[in-house]
Structures are given as C-alpha cells and as structure tokens.
Amino acid sequence: MTATHKNYSTLINNIENGEVKIPQFQRDFVWTIQRSAALLDSVIKGYPIGTFIFWVTKDSLRSVKEIGGASLPAAKKGESVAYVLG
Secondary structure (H helix, E strand, O other): OOOOOOOOHHHHHHHHOOEEEEEEEOOOOOOOOOHHHHHHHHHHHHHOOOOOHHHEEEOOOEEEEEEEOOOOOOOOOOEEEEEEEO
C-alpha cells in the first residue's frame, strides 16, 4: 500500500469525473454540517486531516452512494475507480 497526497481541487475533480465513489455498503454519514464544514476548511487550507482509505479497482459495484445529493457520472468502462472505505 502506498500513501499519496491529494489537494482539494484534485479530489473534487476526481469526484466530479466519477473517479472517486462511495460504495453502498459504507456506513451512513454521521457528522453534523458544522463538523463537515470544518473538515473542508482544513482541507482547503492544506492542514493535515488524517487518512482516507481507498479501494482502487476496475471492478464495477452494483450500487454506490451519491455524494452531497449530486448525480455523478458513471465510471468510464475499463477505467479504475477509487471507492472510499474509511
């Protein structure tokens, strides 16, 4: 396993392009809006926030969760997708 660093704009771009998804089997989101906003503020400012674990695969899952109610594009056929695990 290799650790990598992504900045906010890269992560948002990956989400908008369908390259990062949340699998349906992931537990429900439990943070308040205020805590979520504080996390995004830290990411934008470049502060260390801890670790996200991604499962990168070319396999397609039957169902994924939408992020923030946005309808995101399907992954391109044959392309890898990074599923957020934690």
